[in-house]
Amino acid sequence: MRVNELLVEGFGRLPELVRGAVEGLDAEQLRWAPKPGANSIGWLVWHLTRVQDDHVADLLDGAEQLWVTGDHAPRFGLKAQAHDIGYGHTPDQVAAVRPESPEALLEYFDAVYARTHAFVARLAPEDLDRIVDERWDPPVSLGVRLVSVLDDDTQHVGQAAYVRGLLPA
Template sequence: MNTAELLADAFGRVQEQVHTAVEGLSAEDLAHRPDEEANSIAWLVWHLTRVQDDHIADAAGRDQVWLSDGWSDRFGLALDPEETGYGHTSKQVALVRGVTADQLRDYYDAVHEQTLSFVRGADDAALDRVVDERWTPHVTLGVRLVSVISDTLQHAGQAAYVRGLVERR
């Protein structure tokens, strides 16, 4: 297995978890919050997808799928289109509602395709390229990709947990 295959496999696992988390749920189920401070499945999947979209687009020097492919308009959220959910308050989390499982899955799949297109060209040398100088030490592509994989898998797991709560209601 080479670098590109490893990364494609890792992102493929995120995709599987996203599909499992949203499949067959209604918009109401997706918006359910176990309490007023908790995140919903809709918010968790939207957020993990926005973060992956934002970070991969930046590293690849491409436009975000959310903005360039009209996903922001299709979702119609009362949020700034540039937002990824980072630092959202409980009130902002509550604004991610009225979206369908198909929308969440299809947006993730579009981001996943852009991600795969980018990582298919990755090799060991590419992982050392600095992609963010705002941090000390500077963030390399390898560190950024591992961070995105870690963050998205954590949020997908949280969405799966909330799904379990929804199914037991």
């Protein structure tokens, strides 16, 4: 198996997991949090998609984020700000992420995933060694960044599935 095939497989597991976390829910269920200040299903899926969009856009040598170029933000009650991916959000900022429907989450996720899939499918093994972030010691390679994004996304979609299981009947 080639490394790009492995990445396609890893990222390819996310769509089914994201759908399982959000399909069939209404807007209030997407916004529900198990306790004040906790993350909602909608915020978790929005955040994992924002991280992937932000990081993959950067790996595409400065491509614009789909959040910024698309019409997704208004469907979440937000402005299309490239720097807002959810890191460091306060409870009020978490609560402000208000997806109008599962479709809003899925349409944004699907667009980001399609771009990610196309990108990782064409990677060659030597591409993974390219340094993409020198702010760290050691500097971060493209391969490490992709694993980081996949890891972050997998954790957050698991959290969303868990919160779904906590929804009041």
